[in-house]
Amino acid sequence: MKKIGLSLVLLVACAAGAQAQIGKGGVPESVQLRNDQQYVPVHTAVLPDWASFLQKEKAAIAAGTPKPLTLSLSTPTDISFPASGSITTLDNGRRIWRSQLRIDQAPAIGCYYDRFHLPQGVKYYISNGNGAQILGAFTSENNTPSGHFANEAVQGNLVNLELDIDAGVDLKDIDFHIYRSAVYFRSYEYLNAYEGMHTIDFIDTALDGSASVCTINAICPPGSAYSNQRKATVQILDPFGGACSATMINNTGNSPASCKQYLLTASHCQGENDTVSSAFDEMIVRFNFERAQCTGGGIPESRSMVGLNFVSRSIFDEDAIRGDFLLLEMRQTIPLAWNVTLNGWNRDANHALTVAAPKKFIGFHHPSGDVKKVTTSQSITGSVMLWTTVIDTGYGARGSSGSGFFDGDGNLIGIASTAAILNDMPCGVNAHNQQVDYFRRVNYSKLAFDWDYSVDGPNPKRKLKPWLDPANTGVVTLNGVKSNCTALEGSGTAIRNDATQLSDAISVYPNPSTNGKVTAQINLKEATDLSADIYAITGKKQQHINLGKVRSGVFTFDLGNYANGMYLINFSDGAATATRKVMLAR
Template sequence: MLALTMIATSFSSTWGQISSGGFPLSRQSDMPLNYVPATQARLPDIESSLKKWNTDKGPKPAPVAVMTPVDLKFPDAGALYTTGDGTRIWRAQLDMAGAKAIGLYFSRFRLPEGVKLYLSNASGTQVMGAFTAANNDPGSYKFATEPVAGATVYLELNIAPKVNLANIDLDIDKAAAYFAGIEQLRKFSDYQTLSAYDDMFTGESSVCMINAVCPAGNGYEAQRNAALNILFPIKVGNDEFVGTCSATMVNTAANTPANCKQYTLLASHCMDGTNTIADSSFSQVILRFNYQHTGCTPAANVIPNTDQTSMVGAKFVARSILPLKYDSNSPNDSTADVGKLKGDFLLLELRSAIPAAWNINLAGWNNAANIPLTNSGNKKFIEFHHPGGDVKKVSFSHNLQSSSGIADPPSHWGTTMDSGLIAQGSSGSALFDADGRQIGIASFAPIGISGACAVNSKGASVADRTSATLYYSKMSYIWDYSVDGPAAIRKLKPWLDPANSNAVTVDAVKSNCSPLGGGTGITIDKGNLDQSVDVYPNPSQGLTHVQVNLKEAANLNLELYDISGRKLRDYNMGAVRKANFSLDLSGYPDGMYLLKVTDGYHSTSKKIMIR
């Protein structure tokens, strides 16, 4: 009897960093590629680093990883093989004993046409890539990756025969040891029990946080799809971290499908303590979209699904200058001076266009100084955010007050949540009015909470980084902001209303600037299906795995045939991008079988040997 089921450790169908899909050639090669040189990286003292981080109580992002130095370069750090047709395969390995998950930071990333880079974990259940010349940042030639599960990362370059090796420039100088913001990696973990999964990877935020897709967010789905999670390098003293904040994709008054600007708006205090405006400072920003559970309350003993996608790199557009204070004992260290904080905004433009298939929106906004301060019933002031780098949450209130917060004139909206909470990492998220238009940016909060909500799912205290009250930098105050001078890079209006139409409100649109109610605007990139489907182990004794790594999600259909061409079974997998399925063929006689995979455009066939 044939059973076709999705493996429990690979629940996600669309997880992944923007890439072209496929699998490394080493999986298909008959060459002896077992030897892979290993580069060792030291696991940083995370507890000690966090103590330094927590000495500053000002507004700041949430830490999710600590950096450690690495020296891994092409070609020195790996082994190079040449196949019969002249294709080169370069393989390398990075080990960080004790790491939960590892992110890679490239000081140089420059791939010529004809080169593909893949990353994978030790078990091969997680594959990232292919990264290609399309991922090059011509401004900085830097790059960063989402975390890979476990203490080992395998790197593989597939190099076309005519490529000059001297044109490949890869240099990893830092690796991030993740301790939070990695719930999506549970499906790739080698741990065998759900309790171990939960201990390693569950979210760090309060148990009173509400998942974004719960009924509390009903009626504001368009706004939920504009909210994202941002990861970025940030220094505190001599230690370097990966910090995380929340952000929102925003529309402009001039956007059209033919001229569509994709801006993301967050808080200035999220990004470093230097007030940088250099594009290179944002070249390793990772923007996570759809980092949320697909259900409100995941069932007990089930690994919840996240449909996360991401991209790397942004360009500076505008920001308010963050007032800084310096530590007299460490004059090079600066933190936000809350007592002088007024405007708190940072506007970035995405370096790569958001694929329409990701279902992301650009939020509308309202820059009016006077708005209704009370809502009732289903009308609410609502926020979608990523506390502590956790999956997306929702919080809301029905009452708002115009508050100076910390400075005059009144620069912030203040509210206490009726449902849900906020925490470090919520900074930068949007406050939406009853009509779903952004009216503020999460800026600062009086931290501290007690009772049942003061712990996370592990029972650890989160009281010192959680709050029910939050102050938001007003869109009306920062719109034509003058505190930091007259330059366009110090205000929002020149960018969100570039034609100077004096628009007060703008509604949400899809990421390609088409109307929310219109067609999908999706053009399927069919890619190379043959290189995006892998079968292993092969031969097998009956249990075979089918792994999929597509460039874009597609509806896959699988058909199994015996050697005579007789169809034995077919199965529709629905829309998948990255997934891992198991085929139990133990009920069939030994021999050769054929698995046909189709996506509605192309098909590929994989031979399966049972013995």
């Protein structure tokens, strides 16, 4: 096992500047007009040598050199307006400029722009070869002071580029140039549904993702009582190569009239130790990149914004990681409709080391760049700098770095920093039978240690306290709020007294089971209609059992037809749930 940082290298399609990468929607005009007669120039770029890269990666791993996981490689590209495309002028004076980029054998492509300025009256669309995936419309609202922009990954080896230009727009006011592209070789599977028309079963399989088969989707039962923490968790994509997780976090100075939307992640997720906001011009923040259902469902949706301001950080030293925090501030206001929360926190250095079910220590994150996953445990250990846990349910991987670690009340207490990486079977593969890393033992940079951090000197930009408690209240805990800093309904979690009562009333044994049978002993305060759902550790529902009206009794579950491994039994009375983990080891 190697102890490494959890970040993962990802050459992504990124955008720079203060504006959010929010498209206006719509359909390219050429599609609306069925303009198939226009000549469209096709520009090619060289496919990066992935095989050679893999050999170098293998050698680095064999040498014990800690290397984050690379998902894509860049290739030079040269496409500009108007020279690289063709223009059709319509009867009403509107113009359509079109071009194409082809990189043979590319699974997915993202484009980088070093000149991007659209005047009012111009819409820009990007689509894949068959037009099933459309990004945009991007407009003058996406212009940036630096002139840089980019688009996220587009499925396939062909990208359609289109500018729809109103009559009266001076073409000289359009400045547009793609100077390089990123070709994705890993973690592009969620785009496969755009290949064409497929059955739902195909889509479900194609979207199983890049992380270990033993990871659990965030929406699944282990995370159901912690939806606010799930909504606060985001993915960040660093143009210098990193893909990490992060948490939107509240501070004591926030109010609906003055609301700062801070993002907290690990310092090693941006290893250059920059302390100026321009260094974060091209960082993408990805919200809601998760499944809407525990298993199956459609294409994972996400919304992204680009550009953050620097607030504070610890100095990252790969040879001696101490505090590991990076605090940034969103430049644009997160739309309330995105249903994002700013999570609360607990900076108690002497936090209780165990929690009783149904409460749990819990984390949400994006292992291997995949859709959001969940991990839980019932106990932790602590040192001056770290909280450490061995995950009970689920797994993480590189890409989980920077994710929040939440206590039983849903308060953030740590930031994912390092882990002991494994790659053995059966969890060392993903849904596409590709070998992947995963982890169970995780070290989290302790919020209490990072709070009044002194290792890097007295500068306020080397601490969290001045920013998370600007009112200097001295509070140890703070509740979460909505993204506009209005109050959340109810408490920080969905755990209620009746959930505690249900959990306390159920015992499951033997565990592990050596004959495929497990017994649930139940003793409720009063008779209740009860059901049980059995899930594989991947989140796939195996069976639904209606136990009927139960007050007290013993129930035996025959799991003899299931393969050895971990399973979850989720008991529900319609209002509360209780989950038990069981191991089959025959």
